[in-house]
Amino acid sequence: MLKQLIEFDHRFFEVINSLHNPFFDEIMYWASYKYTWIPLYAIIIYFIFRQYKRQGLIIVIGIVLTLILCDQLSVLIKDYFMRLRPSHNAIYATIIHLNHGIKGGTYGFVSSHAANTSGFATFLIFFPIFRKKIIIVLLIFWVLLISYSRIYNGLHYPADVIGGIFLGFFVGIGITYATKIVILKNKKYKLKN
Numbered sequence: 001m002l003k004q005l006i007e008f009d010h011r012f013f014e015v016i017n018s019l020h021n022p023f024f025d026e027i028m029y030w031a032s033y034k035y036t037w038i039p040l041y042a043i044i045i046y047f048i049f050r051q052y053k054r055q056g057l058i059i060v061i062g063i064v065l066t067l068i069l070c071d072q073l074s075v076l077i078k079d080y081f082m083r084l085r086p087s088h089n090a091i092y093a094t095i096i097h098l099n100h101g102i103k104g105g106t107y108g109f110v111s112s113h114a115a116n117t118s119g120f121a122t123f124l125i126f127f128p129i130f131r132k133k134i135i136i137v138l139l140i141f142w143v144l145l146i147s148y149s150r151i152y153n154g155l156h157y158p159a160d161v162i163g164g165i166f167l168g169f170f171v172g173i174g175i176t177y178a179t180k181i182v183i184l185k186n187k188k189y190k191l192k193n
Contacts, residue, residue, distance in 0.1 A: 005159075009157045009158055009159045010157065012157075012158045013086055013151060013156075013157045013158060014095075016148070016151045016152055016158070017086070017096060017097050017151060017152060017154055018097065019152070020097045020099070020152065024152070025099050025100070027149075028099060028148075028149040028152040028153055029099050029100050029149075029153065031145050031146055031149040032113065032146065032149045032150060032153055032155075040142075044124065045060055045063075047129060048060060048127075048129075051129045052129075055183055058179060058182055058183055058186075059127065059179060059183075061179075062123060062175050062176065062178070062179035063120065063123055063124075065175050065178075066119045066120060066123045066171055066172055066175040066176075067116055067119065067120060069119070069171045069175065070112070070115040070116045070118075070119035070120075070167060070168050070171050070172075071112050071115070071116055073115070073167060073171065074110050074111065074112040074115040074116075074164060074167060075112065077109065077110050077163070077167070078105070078107040078108065078109060078110065078112075079107065081107070081109045082107055083107055083108055083109040083157075083160070084106065084107065084108065085103070085104055085105070085106065085107065085108035085155055085156060085157075085160075086108070086154055086155070086156070086157060087102075087103040087104055087154050087155055088103065088104075088106050092154075096154045097154055098153070098154040099152065099153040099154060100153075102153065102155070103155075104155045108155065108156045108157065108160045109157075109159065109160045109163055110160055110161075110163035110164040110167055111147065111150050111155075111156045111160045111161045111163070111164035112164065113146050113147070113149075113150050113161075113164065114143070114146065114147040114150065114156075114160070114161040114162075114163075114164025114165050114167075114168065115164035115165070115167045115168040115171070116168060117142060117143045117146045117147070117168065118143050118147075118164065118165040118166075118167070118168025118169050118172065119167075119168035119169070119171045119172040119175075120168070120172070121139040121140065121142065121143050121168075121172070122168060122169050122171075122172025122173060122176070123172040123175055123176050123179075124139060125139060126172075126173070126176040126177075126180075127176075143165065143168075147161035147164070147165060148161075
């Protein structure tokens with residue numbers, strides 16, 4: 001059963017990775033590039049402080065904790081499972097499409113990019129100002145775009161990004177509730193809608 005799942009994961013990777021062209025190469029490269037999304041983070045932090053004032057600092061600390069936990073846990077999981085990325089797997093040496101020639105680190109399960117974006121999006125969705133349909137749809141699209149780009153770029157198998165999405169989701173929920181408890185216990189703050 002496990003062998004069949006791994007085989008399916010490899011085949012699914014091959015299909016996605018083969019669907020490349022110069023136009024999407026650029027889109028997927030920039031979707032994966034860590035500094036591309038700094039303006040998005042700045043806008044989100046601006047809206048958090050505008051809406052929540054003093055509480056905003058606690059919420060931003062929650063976001064930072066979410067990202068740190070997602071990133072570090074994903075690295076620990078990578079080091080535990082030691083599953084080679086497709087970009088480091090000898091069977092793909094001649095057939096893989098490595099977008100911009102980037103190979104990434106040695107191990108890929110779970111994807112830190114997928115975990116971080118999923119954790120961040122999950123954290124935000126549990127706060128009222130981000131709980132609007134259009135924002136939820138855009139956040140989910142963002143997580144899926146970055147996760148897909150990791151496969152497209154030849155850096156992860158589908159199972160790597162799915163594992164990362166689940167990790168981020170659970171970390172995001174946990175830190176959201178911890179953040180809300182801190183806000184509610186502190187009498188100076190009251191969580192606004």
